[in-house]
Amino acid sequence: MTGKKGAKKLKIVLFTGYACNNNCVFCIDADKRALPQKSTAELLRETVRARNRGAYILEIIGGESTIRPDFNRVVAAAKKLGVPQVSCATNGRVFADPAAAKKIVASGIDSIIFSVHGPNARVHDALTRAPGSFAQLKRGLENLRALGFTRIGGNTTVVKRNMAALPALARFYLKHGINNVEYIFVDPTYGGAKNNFGKLVPRISEAAPYMRAALALGRAAGMDQWKARYVPLCHFxxxxxxxxxxxxxxxxxxxxxxxxxxxTDAIGSRAAVSRQKTARCRGCKLYGACEGIWAEYLKVYGDRELKRMK
Ligand code: SF4
Structure with missing residues (x-):
């Protein structure tokens, strides 16, 4: 196995299905919950296919993949096949149970990305609509640390309700020593954020200062893998x-x-279909590097906030 496709590494995001024990208000999968889950046999076949395609990273996601009884089996199968990096994105609740956390670590998983949407239960649980979910993910982080598992990342979906709390959330990530964090400007292409755009999607000019403040806190603390995602570069x-x-x-x-x-090209199709630059971007020095902003965003807020960079 090469682990590479050309000069770039191949990352395969394996969705197990859309079932979840949270009910995040902005979830892109909000309208897909009832779709059938993949079977265990299907997932095991896909791990083989991923290895054969030369996947360097296999990221297992849902919905919430850790609530499946076969989660550890799928991870262990991928590791046994020799996939170099197997990770999962999770709401983190399952790790509150020390025995479950121990079994997942023992499966051979390489890294775990916690979705944290606020620095406290008030903000986080209001967005997940799952009372107790913040306390559980916090216990989960502690349980993983106690097991000596440190390859933990974080991701945060930025919406109106949590944007002012991003600096406090950055301090939460710092306290837990999380070196790999993404602050993700909410995607209104489908699901919860599309259905409730006005309530959830902030203007980029209002969200960006908080996102940059969070990134600056990370930089000051030496966190070199904290990033913003899905943003127009002129605000960053x-x-x-x-x-x-x-x-x-x-x-x-x-x-x-x-x-x-x-x-088979999630990065290219996002830039080509879901995000847009506009006439205001013409002549911008960052035009080639920038993906613009969500097309759905432009339909509602227009492009007044995009600022050609000289
Ligand atoms: S003006 Fe357009 S191309 Fe330039 S950084 Fe902003 S969104 Fe990107």
């Missing part, structure tokens, strides 16, 4: 080295294997 001029898309375009080819679709 002082942290252009901390943009997820710029980084991932250089390093990865990404495929999405979901129950209801397969996308």
């Amino acid at each position: 001029g002082d942290c252009l080295g901390q943009i997820s898309e710029t980084n991932e375009r250089k390093l990865f080819l990404t495929e999405h294997w979901a129950p209801d679709f397969r996308n």
Whole structure:
């Protein structure tokens, strides 16, 4: 196995299905909960296929993949096949149970990305609509530390309700020593944020200062892998080295294997279909590097906030 496709590494995002024990208000999968879950046999077949395609990273996601009884089996199968990096994105609740945390670590998983949407239960649980979910993810982080598992990342979906809390959330990540964090400007293309756009989606000019403040706190603490995702670059001029898309375009080819679709160029199709630059971008010095902003965003707020960079 090469682990590479050309000069870039191949990352396969394996969706197990859309069932979840949280009910996040902005979830992109909000309208897909009832779709059938993949079977264990299907997932095991896909781990073989991923290895054969030369996947360097296999990221297992849901919904919430850790609530499946076969989660550890799928991780262990991928590791046994020799996939170099197996990770999962999770709401973190299952790790509150020390025995479950121990079994997942023993499966051989390489890294775990916690979705944290606020610095406290008030903000986080209001967004997940799952009372107790923040306390559980916090216990989960502590349990993983106690097991000596340190390859933990974080991701935060930025919406109106939590944007002012991002600096406090940055301090939460710092306290837990999380070196790999993404602050993700909410995607209104489908699901919860599309259905409740006005309530959830902030203007980029209002969200960006909080996102940059969070990134600055990370930089000051030596966190070199804290990034912003899905943002127009003109609002991030002082942290252009901390943009997820710029980084991932250089390093990865990404495929999405979901129950209801397969996308063999998730990075390229996002830039070509879901995000847009406008006439205001003409002549911008960052035009080539920038993906613009969500097309759905432009339909509602227009492009007045985009600022050609000279
Ligand atoms: S003006 Fe357009 S191309 Fe330039 S940084 Fe802003 S969104 Fe990107």
